Amino acid sequence: MKTAFIGAGSMAEAIITGALVNGALQKEEIVVTNHSNQKRLQELTEKYKVNTSYDHETIFQGAKVIVLAMKPKDVKEALQTIQSYVTSDTLIISVLAGVPMEFIESELKQQVAVVRAMPNTSAMIGKSATGISLNSAVTEQQKELALQLFSAIGLTVIVEEHLLDAVTGISGSGPAFIYYVVEAMESSAEILGLEKDLAKKLIIQTLTGAAGMIETSGAKTEELRKAVTSPGGTTEAGLNVLNKHNVKNAFIECITEATAQSKRLGSRFQKQEMKK
Ligand SMILES: NC(=O)C1=CN([C@@H]2O[C@H](COP(=O)(O)OP(=O)(O)OC[C@H]3O[C@@H](n4cnc5c(N)ncnc54)[C@H](O)[C@@H]3O)[C@@H](O)[C@H]2O)C=CC1
Numbered sequence: 001m002k003t004a005f006i007g008a009g010s011m012a013e014a015i016i017t018g019a020l021v022n023g024a025l026q027k028e029e030i031v032v033t034n035h036s037n038q039k040r041l042q043e044l045t046e047k048y049k050v051n052t053s054y055d056h057e058t059i060f061q062g063a064k065v066i067v068l069a070m071k072p073k074d075v076k077e078a079l080q081t082i083q084s085y086v087t088s089d090t091l092i093i094s095v096l097a098g099v100p101m102e103f104i105e106s107e108l109k110q111q112v113a114v115v116r117a118m119p120n121t122s123a124m125i126g127k128s129a130t131g132i133s134l135n136s137a138v139t140e141q142q143k144e145l146a147l148q149l150f151s152a153i154g155l156t157v158i159v160e161e162h163l164l165d166a167v168t169g170i171s172g173s174g175p176a177f178i179y180y181v182v183e184a185m186e187s188s189a190e191i192l193g194l195e196k197d198l199a200k201k202l203i204i205q206t207l208t209g210a211a212g213m214i215e216t217s218g219a220k221t222e223e224l225r226k227a228v229t230s231p232g233g234t235t236e237a238g239l240n241v242l243n244k245h246n247v248k249n250a251f252i253e254c255i256t257e258a259t260a261q262s263k264r265l266g267s268r269f270q271k272q273e274m275k276k
């Protein structure tokens with residue numbers, strides 16, 4: 001099924017990689033374009049053997065799926081570009097943070113099937129946590145197609161569109177928040193004299209082990225934390241410092257702010273008019 005990617009950045013690459021690895025898409029079916037960075041398109045051709053082009057006919061004519069993967073500020077121009085190629089058969093998949101489906105429909109000036117998705121960059125290794133919403137024009141077949149595409153890059157859940165802002169805060173931006181913690185662990189390991197590669201191994205295993213415990217133990221996360229924390233022991237000493245600095249609240253504020261930013265980005269697209 002011909003699938004056009006408009007936008008060739010990190011998110012497009014992550015989806016392409018995941019979909020190719022898992023066989024949801026074949027390389028011959030994919031056409032990728034971007035704004036003007038030819039070198040980047042060449043890189044994608046060499047790496048994934050996908051088609052790339054700047055010719056609108058070549059990219060969009062007959063595409064059953066068009067994936068919007070540019071920054072939200074560029075969406076209006078992109079929608080103008082694709083408008084004449086969109087038919088009642090086309091499925092638009094948008095991964096743009098904060099851009100409502102209604103904006104896409106109104107810019108395309110027709111009833112069109114839209115799936116709005118919020119994946120994350122772990123799509124690159126088939127481990128995205130993706131939330132998707134569907135508009136009423138999406139057929140059962142297109143829904144299956146979207147689920148197949150996103151399931152090829154990780155876990156997919158369907159949520160109401162208004163909840164995509166929260167999904168963005170939790171799992172869209174989430175990897176960056178986890179990397180932030182890991183960066184702090186790496187810095188600590190260095191200060192404490194642990195060799196870099198060895199520290200990395202320990203940190204990765206600690207992360208995947210903790211994730212596995214959360215997933216499989218059946219215990220609440222709080223219970224798991226308490227099970228590590230011996231009275232008067234090392235963990236308690238460490239957690240006292242985090243509590244002194246209100247780190248839990250800082251994280252809650254962080255995710256709330258990321259969610260609010262997603263809403264703010266969205267509000268710029270209301271009333272079918274992109275405000276400056
Ligand atoms: N990076 C992330 O972790 C996530 C990003 N997203 C969303 O994915 C989207 C893309 O993000 P990135 O890949 O990080 O951005 P990026 O900046 O790496 O890539 C954007 C791409 O869009 C292209 N582009 C811009 N205007 C265009 C136009 N008119 N026609 C054709 N191509 C055009 C650029 O040339 C570039 O290839 C954003 O809207 C973001 O909100 C969603 C989930 C996670």
Ligand SMILES: O=C(O)[C@@H]1CCC=N1
Nearest residue numbers: 097120168172173174
């Ligand atoms: O930072 C951003 O706006 C995008 C959306 C979620 C992750 N990256």
